[in-house]
Amino acid sequence: MSSELSHERVHYLDHLRALAMLAGVLFHAALAYSPLMSGYFPTADRQNSPWVDAVVWGSHLVRMPLFFLIAGFSAAWMLERRGAGGLFRQRMRRIALPLVVAWPLVHWALSASTVWAARSVENPSAVLALVRYLTELPDPPSAPITLAHLWFLYYLLLFTVLHWAFRTLGLARYGERAIRGAAAWVLLGLPLLVAPALATVSAPHPAPESPLPQFWAIAFYGAFFALGAFVHGAPDWLTRARALAPWLIVGCCALYAAFLWRLDAEPPGEAHPSASWTVALLEAFLSVWLTVLCLLAGQRLLQRPSATLQYLARSSYWVYLLHLPILFALQYALMDFELAWPLKFALAGAGTLALCLLSYHLLVARTPLRRFVG
Amino acid sequence: MKLNLPLVRLLVVKDWQLFQKQLATYVLAGIVALCFLGLAESWAFYVGSLMLLIVMVAAACFSISTSLVVERKEQTLSFVMSLPVSPLDFTISKLAGNLITFAVPFVILLGGTLATVLLTPLPDGLFVYALLIFAYILFAFAISLSVAMSVESEGWATFAMIGSMVLINPYIMALAQIPDIDQRTRVDAVVWTLPAVGILISLVVLSIAVLGATTWFHARKPAFN
Numbered sequence: 001m002s003s004e005l006s007h008e009r010v011h012y013l014d015h016l017r018a019l020a021m022l023a024g025v026l027f028h029a030a031l032a033y034s035p036l037m038s039g040y041f042p043t044a045d046r047q048n049s050p051w052v053d054a055v056v057w058g059s060h061l062v063r064m065p066l067f068f069l070i071a072g073f074s075a076a077w078m079l080e081r082r083g084a085g086g087l088f089r090q091r092m093r094r095i096a097l098p099l100v101v102a103w104p105l106v107h108w109a110l111s112a113s114t115v116w117a118a119r120s121v122e123n124p125s126a127v128l129a130l131v132r133y134l135t136e137l138p139d140p141p142s143a144p145i146t147l148a149h150l151w152f153l154y155y156l157l158l159f160t161v162l163h164w165a166f167r168t169l170g171l172a173r174y175g176e177r178a179i180r181g182a183a184a185w186v187l188l189g190l191p192l193l194v195a196p197a198l199a200t201v202s203a204p205h206p207a208p209e210s211p212l213p214q215f216w217a218i219a220f221y222g223a224f225f226a227l228g229a230f231v232h233g234a235p236d237w238l239t240r241a242r243a244l245a246p247w248l249i250v251g252c253c254a255l256y257a258a259f260l261w262r263l264d265a266e267p268p269g270e271a272h273p274s275a276s277w278t279v280a281l282l283e284a285f286l287s288v289w290l291t292v293l294c295l296l297a298g299q300r301l302l303q304r305p306s307a308t309l310q311y312l313a314r315s316s317y318w319v320y321l322l323h324l325p326i327l328f329a330l331q332y333a334l335m336d337f338e339l340a341w342p343l344k345f346a347l348a349g350a351g352t353l354a355l356c357l358l359s360y361h362l363l364v365a366r367t368p369l370r371r372f373v374g
Numbered sequence: 375m376k377l378n379l380p381l382v383r384l385l386v387v388k389d390w391q392l393f394q395k396q397l398a399t400y401v402l403a404g405i406v407a408l409c410f411l412g413l414a415e416s417w418a419f420y421v422g423s424l425m426l427l428i429v430m431v432a433a434a435c436f437s438i439s440t441s442l443v444v445e446r447k448e449q450t451l452s453f454v455m456s457l458p459v460s461p462l463d464f465t466i467s468k469l470a471g472n473l474i475t476f477a478v479p480f481v482i483l484l485g486g487t488l489a490t491v492l493l494t495p496l497p498d499g500l501f502v503y504a505l506l507i508f509a510y511i512l513f514a515f516a517i518s519l520s521v522a523m524s525v526e527s528e529g530w531a532t533f534a535m536i537g538s539m540v541l542i543n544p545y546i547m548a549l550a551q552i553p554d555i556d557q558r559t560r561v562d563a564v565v566w567t568l569p570a571v572g573i574l575i576s577l578v579v580l581s582i583a584v585l586g587a588t589t590w591f592h593a594r595k596p597a598f599n
Contacts, residue, residue, distance in 0.1 A: 161401060
């Protein structure tokens with residue numbers, strides 16, 4: 001199976017990556033209607049629903065971990081096929097360059113639309129009201145510099161460097177040994193390894209948007225990246241993990257109910273600046289188990305080539321890069337409309353996806369840009 | 375004299391492979407140091423900046439020590455002399471190998487440090503100060519590399535490495551005595567003062583001059599000695 005994986009395209013991973021990226025677009029769209037985020041998210045609408053919280057935080061626990069797991073798998077695959085030089089060149093072309101080009105554009109677009117909304121929207125969110133207050137000061141402070149949703153590119157570069165360092169120092173052998181043992185060891189051990197990282201930040205865990213590396217994000221997402229790289233070396237691990245899937249499903253249902261209950265009791269804020277150990281452990285187990293379940297489901301259901309999914313996979317990188325400025329602009333524009341929140345969510349989500357896919361079709365699909373972001 | 379570029383490349387790759395493990399350690403330590411800086415706490419700033427200094431000094435010394443001093447001790451030069459390689463090829467390969475192995479952590483950590491200063495609540499005035507510190511490390515590296523390439527004695531090479539790196543302490547103290555530099559470190563703006571620009575340019579020019587003079591000197595040698 002290892003050689004099979006080395007020489008053939010692993011369609012289900014492409015498809016899962018595409019679905020994870022697209023889930024990101026819907027996740028960001030849904031945050032505007034999350035009661036938990038109403039005080040923190042710029043596009044937070046007047047209307048919200050606890051049903052949004054009940055759904056989005058589950059996807060939050062699995063979306064980016066799954067993405068990093070696939071990235072780790074791909075890095076190990078590329079290292080095996082093209083060597084360290086090939087991997088480095090690919091990362092420069094596909095990650096570093098798009099990050100350097102897109103970052104200032106995204107920062108400018110988000111800042112411009114937020115300042116416009118702060119001045120124009122009649123029903124602003126708490127964040128917009130604060131921005132309005134700050135921009136009206138005689139000496140307004142400049143907007144904080146963050147990576148916004150492009151932080152994942154930054155961490156991908158960081159993990160590529162760490163991957164090289166760990167392999168060079170021979171530290172990967174401990175993980176390789178663990179992955180060759182019983183699947184249950186990883187499924188129980190990995191959550192315990194990442195739980196301390198999650199206990200240092202608020203729950204649900206924030207996006208590590210700072211341009212400086214964060215310990216918790218390296219430990220949390222890095223663990224999934226490493227798991228992906230190890231699974232590439234021992235693909236039979238998934239077969240062994242499959243036997244535990246029914247237990248994982250039952251466990252995830254119970255843990256997610258407990259997580260939502262604790263989240264309601266310990267909402268993020270001044271009273272709970274970081275997650276309690278209980279919540280951190282729940283998040284850790286859910287992240288690992290849900291991610292593995294998604295991988296197993298993908299292997300079972302998505303391995304067959306599909307024209308639609310392949311198109312989405314090819315466009316997903318561009319869509320993800322572009323989506324947040326468009327989404328914010330649409331949601332700011334919708335804030336004053338008297339529409340039900342599901343309709344606003346559908347309009348903003350569908351509008352963003354449509355514009356992103358259209359721009360992909362016109363600007364990327366048949367142009368040299370596809371080598372970089374296609 | 376014409377360079378045997380394929381052989382120079384092989385010699386550089388050899389040094390890179392020998393130095394890879396140490397380099398990986400320094401890069402790991404450097405990332406940990408940057409994470410400390412990213413915590414934006416005063417204790418973490420001191421731990422992080424101290425770690426960065428240690429990593430940079432160690433990276434500079436180890437690269438020179440591994441590729442020149444240890445190699446000389448282990449008689450690797452005798453083997454290299456049996457290859458179709460001229461003194462110029464050898465000099466260029468040593469220079470390039472050391473510059474690459476030093477530049478990788480140097481550039482990553484310099485970029486990380488400057489980003490830390492600009493993107494955290496730390497005063498932006500530290501931007502120029504950080505550049506001055508890194509410029510000194512570059513200068514000390516250039517001196518150490520030149521001495522190690524030019525002298526046969528392991529003792530003198532070690533003395534040059536330790537001496538130039540330890541002098542960073544009085545250098546930092548001297549910077550603190552210059553009001554135009556010291557006072558600006560507490561201001562939340564990047565301010566280029568004449569003394570700061572003068573020191574920065576001097577250190578960079580001197581580093582290039584030292585390395586250039588060493589290369590020129592060795593390029594003129596007709597044979598290994």
